[in-house]
Amino acid sequence: MATGVVDCQDLRKHYRIGSTEVRALDGVSMTVFEKEFVALLGRSGSGKSTLLNLIAGLDHPTSGSLRIDGVDLAAMSAEELSRHRQRNVGIIFQSFNLISSMTALENVALSMTFAGLSKRDREIRAAHLLDSMGLAGRQSHRPTELSGGEQQRVAISRALANNPRVLLADEPTGNLDSRTATEIMEVLKDLNVREGKTVILVSHDANLAAQYAHRTIELMDGHIQRMAGS
Amino acid sequence: MKFTDAIDLSLRNLRQSRLRTSLTTLGVSIGIASLAGMISLGIGLEDQVVGRFKQSGLFGSITVTSQGDLRGALAQLGQRGGLRTPGARGEGAPSGRAPVELDGDAIQRISALQKVREVTPNLRLPVGATIGGFSSPVIATGTPMSSKGEGAFQTFAYGEFFKDESESDCLLTLDMATRIAEKDTGGLIGKMLTLSYAASQRTRSDVVADGFQVHRMEVQCRIAGIVERNPGAIGPGGALALSGVMLTMGLARAIDVDIVNDAQTLLRDPGSAKTYSAITVKVKQSQYTQDVEDDLRRMGFQAFSIDDALRGAKTAFIVLNIINSLIGSIALTVSLLGIVNTMVMSILERTREIGIMKAIGASDNDIRWIFLGEASVIGLMGGLFGIALSWVVGHVINFGANLYIQSQGGTPGTLFSLPLWLIGAAIAFSILVSLGAGSLPASRAARLDPIQALRHN
Numbered sequence: 019m020a021t022g023v024v025d026c027q028d029l030r031k032h033y034r035i036g037s038t039e040v041r042a043l044d045g046v047s048m049t050v051f052e053k054e055f056v057a058l059l060g061r062s063g064s065g066k067s068t069l070l071n072l073i074a075g076l077d078h079p080t081s082g083s084l085r086i087d088g089v090d091l092a093a094m095s096a097e098e099l100s101r102h103r104q105r106n107v108g109i110i111f112q113s114f115n116l117i118s119s120m121t122a123l124e125n126v127a128l129s130m131t132f133a134g135l136s137k138r139d140r141e142i143r144a145a146h147l148l149d150s151m152g153l154a155g156r157q158s159h160r161p162t163e164l165s166g167g168e169q170q171r172v173a174i175s176r177a178l179a180n181n182p183r184v185l186l187a188d189e190p191t192g193n194l195d196s197r198t199a200t201e202i203m204e205v206l207k208d209l210n211v212r213e214g215k216t217v218i219l220v221s222h223d224a225n226l227a228a229q230y231a232h233r234t235i236e237l238m239d240g241h242i243q244r245m246a247g248s
Numbered sequence: 249m250k251f252t253d254a255i256d257l258s259l260r261n262l263r264q265s266r267l268r269t270s271l272t273t274l275g276v277s278i279g280i281a282s283l284a285g286m287i288s289l290g291i292g293l294e295d296q297v298v299g300r301f302k303q304s305g306l307f308g309s310i311t312v313t314s315q316g317d318l319r320g321a322l323a324q325l326g327q328r329g330g331l332r333t334p335g336a337r338g339e340g341a342p343s344g345r346a347p348v349e350l351d352g353d354a355i356q357r358i359s360a361l362q363k364v365r366e367v368t369p370n371l372r373l374p375v376g377a378t379i380g381g382f383s384s385p386v387i388a389t390g391t392p393m394s395s396k397g398e399g400a401f402q403t404f405a406y407g408e409f410f411k412d413e414s415e416s417d418c419l420l421t422l423d424m425a426t427r428i429a430e431k432d433t434g435g436l437i438g439k440m441l442t443l444s445y446a447a448s449q450r451t452r453s454d455v456v457a458d459g460f461q462v463h464r465m466e467v468q469c470r471i472a473g474i475v476e477r478n479p480g481a482i483g484p485g486g487a488l489a490l491s492g493v494m495l496t497m498g499l500a501r502a503i504d505v506d507i508v509n510d511a512q513t514l515l516r517d518p519g520s521a522k523t524y525s526a527i528t529v530k531v532k533q534s535q536y537t538q539d540v541e542d543d544l545r546r547m548g549f550q551a552f553s554i555d556d557a558l559r560g561a562k563t564a565f566i567v568l569n570i571i572n573s574l575i576g577s578i579a580l581t582v583s584l585l586g587i588v589n590t591m592v593m594s595i596l597e598r599t600r601e602i603g604i605m606k607a608i609g610a611s612d613n614d615i616r617w618i619f620l621g622e623a624s625v626i627g628l629m630g631g632l633f634g635i636a637l638s639w640v641v642g643h644v645i646n647f648g649a650n651l652y653i654q655s656q657g658g659t660p661g662t663l664f665s666l667p668l669w670l671i672g673a674a675i676a677f678s679i680l681v682s683l684g685a686g687s688l689p690a691s692r693a694a695r696l697d698p699i700q701a702l703r704h705n
Contacts, residue, residue, distance in 0.1 A: 071699055076606075076607060077699055096611070097611055097613075100606065100612070101609070101611070103606070103607060103608065103609045104608070111607075111702070115600075115607070115702065119264055128605070128608065129608035129609050131250075131253045131257075132605070132608065132611070132614055134249060134250060137253075176608060177608075179608075180609065
């Protein structure tokens with residue numbers, strides 16, 4: 019397999035709630051390789067979402083190293099982290115997190131706005147992405163006018179807008195029925211296989227993860243409990 | 249992110265909460281209107297007062313008199329009684345320092361000053377005016393050609409200003425003209441006015457002391473025009489003292505050479521230079537007035553200008569404008585708190601949206617610019633509406649106040665004046681203070697933790 023895209027060594031994230039110290043991540047070391055589909059499993063509070071947020075650059079680790087393409091995220095400034103979120107990773111959320119006042123097209127185009135693309139280029143690319151997700155006729159619909167599956171596909175289009183190498187999916191099927199969940203997982207698998215995107219999936223559904231991921235990493239209380247797969 | 253995209257997002261946000269945006273904008277409008285209104289009231293009042301002085305043509309005009317005029321005269325008398333040394337001036341003056349006389353030489357030296365446009369002696373000649381059956385003593389004043397179109401010479405009831413300084417022409421005030429011919433006042437134009445005056449003729453004898461004879465002289469002048477207003481009596485030394493007849497400088501000088509208008513003239517040594525009690529110095533631009541006054545004082549003259557009197561008034565207007573601005577600022581401060589409130593509410597409502605934007609690549613600065621964009625758009629709109637509001641209210645007050653002033657027999661004027669610079673400044677100020685008010689909430693939004701923001705409902 020190719021070189022490591024995401025590499026973390028002895029990664030820790032501790033924070034305080036009142037007088038109690040919470041060790042959300044407590045010495046996690048792992049490597050995710052290019053074009054790999056990895057599932058992070060674990061119960062609620064196991065640290066899987068914290069790990070995803072650190073990889074996304076939404077949060078700073080307490081200690082340890084976290085390298086994306088060899089660059090240490092811990093050493094990045096807020097400005098550099100925002101550029102990392104813009105270019106290197108695309109995030110897909112459980113609750114879709116679309117902006118309700120914007121149409122599907124505008125939602126997809128928004129991340130390209132922050133990347134500085136012209137309005138025309140943004141609209142062309144957003145329309146193309148929505149089209150590839152089978153949402154050609156839904157461009158001018160607002161999120162409330164779309165089904166859960168459609169909203170998640172808009173969110174995936176948005177995650178792909180700036181052509182990142184890594185897709186980070188945080189329980190992307192958690193709010194969907196099983197048929198739609200399968201459809202969304204197929205989309206992610208397709209992006210992994212056909213377009214070579216590295217996918218890191220956070221899930222609590224071990225069966226679903228085993229079905230699509232090359233590798234599963236199970237977390238418990240901030241530690242890696244088990245790694246399985248090729 | 250591009251600037252235009254930030255503004256685009258700001259406008260989208262403002263459109264989403266139209267009512268709140270409108271109310272906040274209205275608040276800013278009222279604040280700006282009250283501030284601009286108060287300042288424009290100050291400007292209007294200042295224009296009313298200072299503008300009238302400017303119209304009088306006395307701006308940039310300095311009246312110069314000899315320092316210690318009386319002392320100088322006494323010194324001359326003393327010399328004459330004793331040593332009889334013609335030409336020697338000032339010796340024995342009580343102050344020790346020789347008073348500088350206003351003579352032809354002084355006029356030349358003053359004319360040579362860089363910022364001086366024109367120097368004219370103030371010639372006030374006591375003459376008798378006769379025309380037809382009318383005869384009256386009047387003060388005739390010499391009027392330079394440069395007075396054309398200034399002050400009282402802006403409005404002629406009949407006729408016009410002098411064509412040439414060398415002509416033997418005169419102008420009358422409407423008062424004087426009505427006294428001469430009540431019915432056909434306009435018919436006086438072109439008629440000849442006879443001016444009579446006392447002239448001295450010195451006799452010289454080696455045997456007895458010098459003597460003099462006084463005899464009556466007459467000159468004719470053509471009435472060229474009749475001015476509506478009296479040129480007025482402003483300034484010491486009678487810069488433009490009350491006068492019924494105005495003569496060309498040529499004619500006035502000719503009379504001045506041998507007129508007897510006081511004892512000093514009679515006792516004057518024929519060999520000594522002709523002196524004037526006062527002269528008027530006009531500066532090239534009115535802002536030079538102070539400089540030229542200082543120069544004149546250094547040269548040993550006394551100088552007075554209307555600018556001196558107005559300086560106090562101007563200070564008073566500056567204080568008035570500051571007080572007005574402070575009163576106007578109260579309303580603006582309240583409206584700025586409105587902006588802060590609107591922005592804080594907007595950020596609270598859109599916390600999750602800010603989290604989403606940060607998650608998909610918005611930097612802290614991108615978020616800051618979006619919210620500062622909102623504040624500046626509110627500021628711009630508030631500024632524009634505020635100016636429009638103050639314009640309307642100002643016009644209504646002008647109209648009402650002038651109705652009252654006219655009913656009281658006063659001259660209507662512009663109480664509220666909204667010059668272009670004030671419009672520009674008010675709009676710029678509105679944007680600036682709105683940005684100031686929005687900067688704190690915008691920074692708060694920029695610093696939001698994306699994970700916390702995404703969890704916000």
